[in-house]
Amino acid sequence: MRLLMLGGTGYVGRAVAQAAVARGWRVTVFHRGRHAPPPGVEHVLHGDRDAEGGTAALRGGEWDAVVDTWSGAPDAVRASARLLAEGGGAGRYVYISSRSVYAGPVAAGLDETGPVVAASAGDTAEETEGDYARAKRGGELATCESFGDRALLVRAGLILGPGEDVGRLPWWLLRMARGGAVPAPGPRDLPIQYIDVRDLAEWVLDATARGLSGAYNVVSPPGHTTMGEFLESCVRVTGGKAELHWRSPESVLAAGAEPWTGLPVWLPPGADFDHMHRGDVSKALGTGLRCRPVGETVTDTWAWLRQLGGKAPLRPDRPLKGVDAQTEARLLAMPA
Template identity: 40%
Template sequence: MRILIMGGTRFVGLHFARAALAAGHDVTVLHRGKSGPDLLPDATHLIADRDADLSPLRGLRWDATVDVSAYFPRQVRQLAAALDDPGAAGHYLLVSSMAVYDTPAAPGFTEDSPLLPADGPEAEEITADSYGVLKVQCELAARRCFGPDVLLVRPTYVIGPEDYTHRFDHWVQRLARGGEVLAPGRPEDPLQVVDARDLADWMLALLTRRASGAYHPATPPPSSMGDLLEAVASAVAPPGTTLTWVADDFLRACDIPARALPLWTTDPHSRATRTADPAAALATGLNLRPVADTARDIKPFDPLPAALTPEQEAALLTAWHRR
């Protein structure tokens, strides 16, 4: 296949490009030129800012387009307008998000669960409140521009090498230091993940079969924060490492923001959307590697600026034990 990737030089897009090239496909990546040629020497590189000028796409055609960088519906519309005709994109895959859902009625919700209302104005800024609605609007724009058979991939938290957010990586690095580790909330709090490499291989297989519709690539519920931390600990923690679970109310009373403890949330909507049913994705061949294997592949990085420092963590643990 001839495949166009809108944003193929970072994380999910990079892993997809590598998978497609390894499988012998003809890959074109459109990106701003900040990275790419050295990472993907066998791909064709089109240098452009999708928000400014997509003229490099004129006159070209692909069998499939993978859009990993559409966060605003106007970006989907601008892509369609830049092509000579909608068919020039081939089979269109949009990487969306689990954030598109309204609060699910119950754990194990499927892809036909109600989405967030999206009939209002289109936000011009990505915030915690606007992100999910914008992704719904991107999905609607994709169907209008590229037809009803578009492929919508709604991942949960994506983990693995090359993750520039380092949310999962934070816990790998913290548990590798050992000692008493502050674990936020309760071990049974829901959390679903997917390794970017597994996601990429599966998306490529779906495109090869020209699959359509929406899918949840995620670990099956009940998948929890406790499961994740225990799996990471089994892979990287030194002997004697312990997890101390500190209650949400205590952390909130101490004014600890969620970003200080990555992947932790007390938001009911966010927790509810971490319980999706991935049966449809698994039935189409999604293979999920053990979280422990992913943890072993994470390279050291500079600590996240917003994360708890060792001193802050120690003080919180002391206060928790004295409460």
């Protein structure tokens, strides 16, 4: 297949491009040129979707499908989709969206038919600044506006794995590598949902080849792993120098530790937890979604981090993750 990657040098886009090259697909990457494209890419096009006329390099091209990872203003997705729909420039349009598009409070077990946030395909950067959910929903609408039943909306959940540029799993791994007493947000058997970036990429390519359309929640099944399995895997692969001290959700919150950002991946039981870690993914599972064990994700991410000298790349538009030493000390002083 001839695949166009709109943004194929970052985290998710790079994983999709690499998986497509491995399948023997002919891959074209369109990006701003800030990072080297993955090896094996057939063509590299340069442009800036934030600039007027920035997608001119796409004109005249023909691809079987396009995968778009854009998380900025929806009007940029609209411009790209319109251009690629003209004259059959692309057969299908796959937009990597997010489960953040669901309007809260999100009940446990919500599937793809749940209510979504208000947005428009023409929303600008000014209108969506700081509103990730609105931006992603607007991107979905922009995709469907031009491609209709040839549009696939991939509502990914928490994404982990090698190449992560958000800092969640890398923070835990680097903290465990330092060793010592580490406060662990519990309970230990708290189920969590995530998707390994490589499993996401493979499902996206399978779905694209099969011509799937519409919205899909793409994340592991509820209970695929637990906080205990996740953090204990981090301890094991980094050499076993860290000692986990489990703390209840009440103790974590009382100590002033921030869920999700301060303690990456973790959320206390409640509405936000139900949204992120109890979503229905039966539709994607029914189409062949496969999720590797958490130990494999953690092991491979640690190997990648070590290749980089223990310093993970971080997107400038995402907040830093992790807690400081003072917060850790308060957590360790709290009752279990």
